[in-house]
Structures are given as C-alpha cells and as structure tokens.
Amino acid sequence: MAKGDPGVSTRSRRAAPRSRKATGADPDLVQLLTPEGERIDSVTGPDGTVYRADLTDDEYRSLYRDLVLVRKLDAEATALQRQGELGLWASLLGQEAAQVGSGRALRTQDMAFPTYREHGVLYCRGIDPIMPFGLFRGVDQGGWDPNEFKFNMYTIVIGAQTLHATGYAMGITMDGRMGGDDGEAVIAYFGDGATSQGDVNEAFVWASVFNAPMVFFCQNNQYAISEPLERQTRVPLYQRAAGFGFPGVRVDGNDVLASYAVTRTALDNARHGQGPSLIEAYTYRMGAHTTSDDPTRYRIASEVEAWQAKDPIARMKAFLTKQQIVDADFFAEVDEQARSESLHLRERVLAMPDPQPVTMFDNVYPNGSPLLDEQRAKFNRYMESFEGSAH
Template structure:
C-alpha cells in the first residue's frame, strides 16, 4: 500500500521534467510515469500546482501488486458472468491505475461514493472483493457497511452518487471537520457519460456554492456505453469545472503515480477548506461497458491497440525492471498470488447459497411497515402455491 507524500522530495531515479501530451490535440496531461516506464520528476497542472511523489521501493512494489491483483480479480468476475454465475459485470479493465492511484490517495477518514465499476477503489478500502459479486449474483444488496469502510454502496443510477456525495460533504463542513490536516474529505466517482446527466451538474452547483470538501473524480474512459467522448462535450471535461467556480485538472489515468499525486493534493485541499475540485482521469475502457455490451459495434480494433500500448500495469512493470526495484521472482510471486486469490474468489462465489425469495423484504425498512408486511404475506402465499407442483 503506497503512502508516499506527493509534495515530498523525489527519489533520484528521475527523467528530466517535461510536459506530456495525450491524444493529438489534447491539452497536456499531468504525468509522472510514461508509457515507456520513464519516471518524470514532477508535473505542473493548469493552475500551476506542482505534482510529485516520493515512494519507497516497497511502496512502488505495493502499487504494482495492487494493479495486478485488481485486474486478475476483475477478469475472474468477467469469466464468472460469461459462465452464467453472475447476472452482470462491469469490468474495470484498463482503468486500474485510475482506481488504485486514487484509492490509495484516500486517507482513512475520507468517504468515497462509487458507481458500479469502482472495484479497484473498493479493494483499496479493504473491502472483501466477494462483496460486489454477491450483488451481481443477486444474493444480496452488496453487503458491506459504508460507515465501516468509508465507501458507499455501489450506485447503478448514472450520476446519482454525485449528489449523495455533495450532501455528505456539506455535512462534513457543518460538523466542523474541515480546516485542518486531519480533516475529512469526500470523493465522488463517475464516468465521462455521466457528465451529461443533470444530477452531476446539479452536484457541481451545490458543491461550489457551499464550498463542499469534495473531489469529483471523472474516469474519462472515452465512451459512455456506445457514445464516444465527442458526443458528450466540445471542450476537455476538466475545463467544465471553471464554469462552476472550482479548479479542474486532467491527469493521465493510466499513470498510477500521477493519479495518486493529483488525487491526494485535491483531497488535502478539500479537507483544508478550499472547496471542491474536478479531476479528469484520461483513460480507456479496454473491454465492454458491461458484459451485456458489444464494443466491436462502435469502435475499431486499431483504437484499442493504440491504447494497449499505454497499459497501466505494463508501464509500472517496466519501471520496476529498469530501476531494479523488482526482479523476475517478484513478478512471478505476484502472478501466483493473483492466481490463488482469483481461484479462491471463484470458489466462494460458487458456494454462495441461494437466498429464499421472501428475504427480499427483510431490509426494505429498518422496522418494517404494514404495507410491506401485507406484500410479504401475499408473496409468501404466491410462492406456497407452487409447492408440490410439477414445474
């Protein structure tokens, strides 16, 4: 688990500071690790903020471990869905650095509000990876305690979690939990497509005018299901923040180091009472939007291949090799650990008991209700009508 200070003194293994570009015509990205595995000393954001990290060798190795394990567990979940064991799965393939980098940047007291794809952030918050699989298998509603892990339940409604996060962040201020280094901040995750939702824009307004300690973290994976980015915006997404009165920055979302540095800085600013900000993590969804989607219908293979060259895990591995921070034995050990954990995850999913249908009524209200009791009774009689039948 990485704990480095993005404002600290950097290590000596550095390339010359330089500006990095995204796709042709894109503004410069905040980048600290190139696709070729070259470390950059520091990077400057659009408002002049300088970003850097200072990690130990063990912390670098820890980030690599996180990336590999998260990808392997995600691949196992996709395979389970394809085999009929899950009803649906939203893969994070290609977005591991955006999630691990931001997830590790969170402090213990910070609160996260995810979509339905933040499996990497969930992993970084210490939640058992079986939890979201129970949700997508239909045996429970997610299972984890948001207050215990400071990680809200998955939100399926596009963009709704940004309003939840804004209200929560406003409460942080009301409770007097900002203004100090050990204050609290919140982060809301969403995709590029969600920026077209009214909920997201309303959250921007409320967070801005109430100076809420909130980081809006947009994973721009280039597609809102089947619609490309140019159907969502005519300007880079991070620039939208200026219209609402708070800063925005675009980071290389395939660079786990830069993502960590930018997110940690934004969260620290929020907890100190400097209000909201928007991070656009410029990344790419390598697979389907969900397992019900066919991305070959709306994008070409050469585009996918171009982004494969920017793979977030490959660049960290090259860096570790070049700097002799890790050797072949280490990589083999991580691969074996990932294999074991994915097999264990599969075994646990297959062992999940099917819930009794009537249990769907158990947690609708904390103390029940007359109407709910009536519905439960009618449903129970309906199910009992099938007992002894030949269906």
C-alpha cells in the same frame, strides 16, 4: 531487507528523474510515468500546481501488486458472468491505474462514493473483494458497511452518487470536520457519460456555492456505453469545472503515480477549506461497458491497439525493472498471488447460498411495517400455491 528478496533495489544505478511542465499530445495532461516506464520527478500543472509522487520502494511495489491483483480479480468476474454465474459485470479493464492511484491517495477518514465499476477503489479501501459479487449474483444487496470502510454502496443510477456525495460533504462542513490533515474530504467517482446527467451538474453547483470539501473524479474512458466522447462535449471535460467556479485538472488515467499525486493534492486542498475540484482521469475502457455490451459494434480494433500501448500495468512494470526496484522473482510472486486469489474468489462465489425469495422483504424497513407484513403474507401464499404442482 534480506539478500535475495525480490524487492531489493540499488538506488545508485537508477536513472535520475526529471522535472517538466505538462507536455505531450495534450499540453495540460499531468503525467509522472510515461508509457515507456520513464519516471518524471515532478510536473507543473496548467494552474501552477506542482505534482510529484515521492514514494518508497515498498510503496511502488505495493502499487504494482494492487494493479495486477485488481485486474486478475476483475477478469475472473467477467469469466464467471460468461459462465452464467453472475447476472452482469462491469469490468474496469484498462482503468486500474486511475482507480488504484486515487484509491491509495485517500486518507483513512475520507469518504468515497462509487458507481458500479470501482472495484479497484473498493479493494484499496480494504473491503473483501467478494462483497460486490453478491450484488451481481443477485443474492444480496452488496453487504459492506459504508461507515466502517468509508466507501458507500455501489450506485447503479448514473450520476446519482455525486449528489449523495455533495450532501455528505456539505454535512462535513456543517459538523466542523474540516481543517488540518485530520479533516475529512469526499470523493465521488463517475464516468464521462455521467457528465451529461443533470444530477452531476446539480452536484457541481451545490458543491461550488457551499464550498464543500469535495473531489469529483471523472474516469473518462472515452465512451458512454457506445457514445464516443466527441458526441458528449465540445471542450475537454476538466475545463467544465471553470464554469461552476472551481478548478479542474486532467491526469493521465493510465499512470498510477500521477493519479495518486493529483488525487492526494485535490483531497488535501478540499480538507483544508479550498472547496471542490474536478479531476478528469483520461483513460480507456479496454473491454465492454458491461458484459451485456458488444464494443466491436461501435469502435475499431486499431483504436484498442493504440491504447494497449499505454497499458497501466505494463508501464509500471517497465518502471520497476528500469529502476531495479524488483527482479523477476517479484513479478512471478505477484502473478502467483493473483492466480491464487482469483481462484479462491471463484470458489467463494460458487459457494454463495441462494436466498429464499421471501427474504427480499427482510431489510426494506428497519422495524418493518404493516403494509410490508401484508405483502409478505400474500407472497408466501403465492409461493405455497406452487407446492405439489406438476409444473
């Protein structure tokens, strides 16, 4: 690496990482990076599994870049909605580490099933960030190819994607695509509120009894819209897995390194025939549930401030600084890249053409149908009735 490169590091001056069992306020919480940016070499989970994230300096820098870019693009989306350019937006603010860490843990062949908030995972799968904006602007259905990117379409119905994912994972088993590092595994994302849905519990049952290569990834951001966690469950969410016959683990969802390590382990276990598992990423939704929500009506400012001290980007920045992996020029370069990409995203969203209303019939069936043709004709006559009208 050339002298003066913002990524230059001096390993000999770094503080030595340490090992420990899961400790802290929650003794079962897997954490590899403290809120102060202190690196922990390895953590032994409650079941004896050892988690570690032995990454290169380039990989550490890449994770930080992902976190910053994803947050900036998300902030731009929220601003666009507030200005009337999007119908709705579900922000991931505060959940970047859970999404980037787990998204980067996926191997190329793994399949992901998102909700409508996994913009960070989408970014990690190499999908153009503009793609979900067509959906939220109301000009298309989302548009990416799930098979090409191994990332399914956004799912609006709460919890439904867990059943889709489980069926897909069962298919992997039946097709013999398991076993070895080149085997395929599946991950399904959902929130804490979705655990109260029947679909999610049914998916747990099916995945368990068919030993599907499946990872259930719950981003516990503490609220199902306005309902706090304590009104949804009397036990930690990860402990529910035991009742269905598979392991569960709680990870610090604001720690990108732990999120990566735990997810990579779970996916590798699944692809090697060890069945499903549940990851509870313990995190916090810093903003509103969606742009139609007002979180000030159901939570207090001091709670938000307490979680701000655990900010995933701030702790990764502190780690990079303390370990002398980067310098100030690197942070400035990342910030400028984020600003430039968000501006470019805004320009592309505003340039999206409005579709003709009749195009809503185009992709209902691959080969059309007589009934669809009849409906299209009626709709065309209806639209033509307005031509030349003074109203």
